[in-house]
Amino acid sequence: AQRVTQPEKLLSVFKGAPVELKCNYSYSGSPELFWYVQYSRQRLQLLLRHISRESIKGFTADLNKGETSFHLKKPFAQEEDSAMYYCALSGREGGNKLVFGAGTILRVKS
Amino acid sequence: KAGVTQTPRYLIKTRGQQVTLSCSPISGHRSVSWYQQTPGQGLQFLFEYFSETQRNKGNFPGRFSGRQFSNSRSEMNVSTLELGDSALYLCASSLGERALQETQYFGPGTRLLVL
Numbered sequence: 656a657q658r659v660t661q662p663e664k665l666l667s668v669f670k671g672a673p674v675e676l677k678c679n680y681s682y683s684g685s686p687e688l689f690w691y692v693q694y695s696r697q698r699l700q701l702l703l704r705h706i707s708r709e710s711i712k713g714f715t716a717d718l719n720k721g722e723t724s725f726h727l728k729k730p731f732a733q734e735e736d737s738a739m740y741y742c743a744l745s746g747r748e749g750g751n752k753l754v755f756g757a758g759t760i761l762r763v764k765s
Numbered sequence: 766k767a768g769v770t771q772t773p774r775y776l777i778k779t780r781g782q783q784v785t786l787s788c789s790p791i792s793g794h795r796s797v798s799w800y801q802q803t804p805g806q807g808l809q810f811l812f813e814y815f816s817e818t819q820r821n822k823g824n825f826p827g828r829f830s831g832r833q834f835s836n837s838r839s840e841m842n843v844s845t846l847e848l849g850d851s852a853l854y855l856c857a858s859s860l861g862e863r864a865l866q867e868t869q870y871f872g873p874g875t876r877l878l879v880l
Contacts, residue, residue: 698768700870741808752823753798753800753808754810755807755808756807
């Protein structure tokens, strides 16, 4: 079964501090992993996906197959990073089915 | 390009009624997925359509159904509404067949309240 676990409901950090949002997954094959973000009063939108190996808004995420993790990191948090972050997994059965984690609220304090 | 649009944005129904929600994907997108978002269960996949065919289905009862039209617009229907169906229903679209690596673009959602 596909499962995504985000252990923290809320992560509160000070501006300029490093951020790490945890994501662990359970999947028997090779998954595609994504981070989606929802800013206040905005739509859910893709932040980054592991296959692109890109950095968006200073965020990076590395797929660790040994630890089945896909943690989201940023070295220096900014106030505008405050949002709800969802980790999501897509399997290779085909199609667009995304399995989401419960989400982590990131609050960046000034 | 205009984003994904969903109508209506808000809806109030009573138990036992049925409801139809509509989603218009981004122009040129052929895949539409639906998700239910609740405080208790989070975001859960309902189903996905591509070229008018249902390609994937989540673990929801048969009261939840959907369809896609030739212009890629999609509707989902919930019959015999229950209180637990109160949720935000999100629609997402993406370009085409190799959807696993494609970005999904989400609509604003339809908030359904069942009384």
